[in-house]
Amino acid sequence: MTDNQSLFEYLLRLGDNSLILGQRLAEWCGHAPILEEELALTNIGLDLVGQSRLLLSYAAEVEGAGRDEDKLAFHRDTQAWRNLLLLEQPNGDFAKTIVRQFFFDNFQYLQFEKLCQSKDERIAAIAAKSLKEITYHRRHSTNWVLRLGDGTTESHEKMQVAIDELWGFLPEMFDMDEVDAELVADGIGVDVSALKPQWDNAVNAVLAEATLERPEDTWSVRGSREGKHSEHLGYLLAEMQFLQRAYPDAKW
Amino acid sequence: MVTMLAIEDIKAVLELVKDPEIPVLSVEDMGIIRDVRYLDGRLQVIITPTYSGCPAMDVIEQDISTILKLHAVDNFDICTELSPAWTTDWITEDGREKLRAFGIAPPTGKSKGALLGHDAVGCPQCRSTNTVMVSEFGSTACKAHYKCQDCLEPFDYFKCV
Numbered sequence: 001m002t003d004n005q006s007l008f009e010y011l012l013r014l015g016d017n018s019l020i021l022g023q024r025l026a027e028w029c030g031h032a033p034i035l036e037e038e039l040a041l042t043n044i045g046l047d048l049v050g051q052s053r054l055l056l057s058y059a060a061e062v063e064g065a066g067r068d069e070d071k072l073a074f075h076r077d078t079q080a081w082r083n084l085l086l087l088e089q090p091n092g093d094f095a096k097t098i099v100r101q102f103f104f105d106n107f108q109y110l111q112f113e114k115l116c117q118s119k120d121e122r123i124a125a126i127a128a129k130s131l132k133e134i135t136y137h138r139r140h141s142t143n144w145v146l147r148l149g150d151g152t153t154e155s156h157e158k159m160q161v162a163i164d165e166l167w168g169f170l171p172e173m174f175d176m177d178e179v180d181a182e183l184v185a186d187g188i189g190v191d192v193s194a195l196k197p198q199w200d201n202a203v204n205a206v207l208a209e210a211t212l213e214r215p216e217d218t219w220s221v222r223g224s225r226e227g228k229h230s231e232h233l234g235y236l237l238a239e240m241q242f243l244q245r246a247y248p249d250a251k252w
Numbered sequence: 253m254v255t256m257l258a259i260e261d262i263k264a265v266l267e268l269v270k271d272p273e274i275p276v277l278s279v280e281d282m283g284i285i286r287d288v289r290y291l292d293g294r295l296q297v298i299i300t301p302t303y304s305g306c307p308a309m310d311v312i313e314q315d316i317s318t319i320l321k322l323h324a325v326d327n328f329d330i331c332t333e334l335s336p337a338w339t340t341d342w343i344t345e346d347g348r349e350k351l352r353a354f355g356i357a358p359p360t361g362k363s364k365g366a367l368l369g370h371d372a373v374g375c376p377q378c379r380s381t382n383t384v385m386v387s388e389f390g391s392t393a394c395k396a397h398y399k400c401q402d403c404l405e406p407f408d409y410f411k412c413v
Binding site: 022036039040043044046047048049050051053054121122124125126128129130131132133136139140 | 301303304305306307333334335336337338339363386387388389390391393397411413
């Protein structure tokens with residue numbers, strides 16, 4: 001039987017993934033290479049922030065400690081965050097943002113597809129709602145991987161560099177700890193380790209078509225499930241949380 | 253004494269609430285209002301979000317609240333239900349015509365499997381299907397940006413989801 005603490009933890013992982021990547025995409029506002037991509041990246045970011053609101057609201061209710069989605073988003077320090085390390089990595093150039101998105105879209109699609117069958121009805125509803133959006137995100141990032149990978153010498157090179165730089169952050173996506181195991185056993189969560197073959201197939205096919213190389217698995221970093229993050233998350237939070245830190249509980 | 257308006261009358265009142273981003277459509281046309289019912293004498297308006305992050309939802313909730321109070325309905329709750337997830341299939345026929353007249357191409361076909369391919373979109377101005385997608389993302393989460401190759405008019409397409 002899943003206790004509330006485990007469910008809370010699980011919801012944070014899902015919600016934090018969406019929120020941190022949404023915040024990263026929002027950073028492109030005013031900086032994207034073309035207007036259409038400006039709209040695309042911020043639209044995707046908005047979907048992700050929307051998902052995180054649903055998930056973190058639920059997390060706050062499950063916790064029952066009087067916090068709400070805003071408290072969870074704006075009043076938590078680095079070590080309390082549970083997002084994947086991949087998602088907090090800086091945007092870098094457009095290639096790196098697209099590669100990060102492509103890796104995560106493919107993962108999130110498989111994860112949420114399974115969550116649609118969660119025995120927790122609220123999680124299932126949020127997943128079904130989000131899956132449509134994720135399908136659209138995945139189509140967008142896939143098209144860019146193909147276009148840039150199989151594009152000019154320069155675009156190809158930038159894509160390959162981005163893939164190599166992010167590759168070691170990917171194994172963490174498929175890790176399972178005792179919280180994951182508990183929720184899987186109760187039919188609420190997803191066995192993400194079992195998603196790896198499908199993810200590999202989907203990603204390999206696109207990389208091959210894009211003439212990009214799948215790197216060797218030579219390094220990996222992990223730690224988000226214990227709140228161990230890269231230095232980049234602190235800077236992201238400093239910006240995202242500034243207003244609520246400077247003026248606690250400000251409303252407008 | 254508290255009077256209870258009939259559900260039909262409540263629905264007529266709610267017809268006055270427009271989508272703030274697409275003011276020709278009522279929230280009823282959009283399929284955002286899922287149900288209107290009384291529970292133990294208290295009115296419940298069940299709404300469903302179009303996109304998870306749609307910023308119009310907060311405004312829509314406020315507008316529903318305002319219009320109900322204007323019609324002397326005070327005893328109500330506005331509840332959000334996610335399941336089943338909103339689909340463009342719920343946009344009424346009337347709503348689709350209004351969209352087209354407003355210059356937005358309504359969603360093509362049914363939502364099932366729609367996201368796997370690209371849609372053949374008709375120009376809302378000249379009805380030609382000789383159109384190209386300019387961007388998969390438009391001015392709001394629910395729209396993509398297209399251009400007509402015949403009349404050359406750029407237009408928004410309401411994504412089929």
